[in-house]
Amino acid sequence: MVFFLHLTTAREQRWSLVALMFTVVIIVLLVGLSLWIMYYVHYNMLGL
Secondary structure, eight states, rough: OOOOOOOOHHHHHHHHHHHHHHHHHHHHHHHHHHHHEEEEEEHHHHOO
16 A cells, blocks of 8 residues: 655645634534524423
């Protein structure tokens, strides 16, 4: 197996960081909003 050494430039590293941060934000939003919706539905189903 041959491994190629790929030297990343500062621009590629910056875009990789932007993509990573975008992914993290989307995941946090999806999980957070899903938990909020489940709490809201659960609270309303109790009829308090």
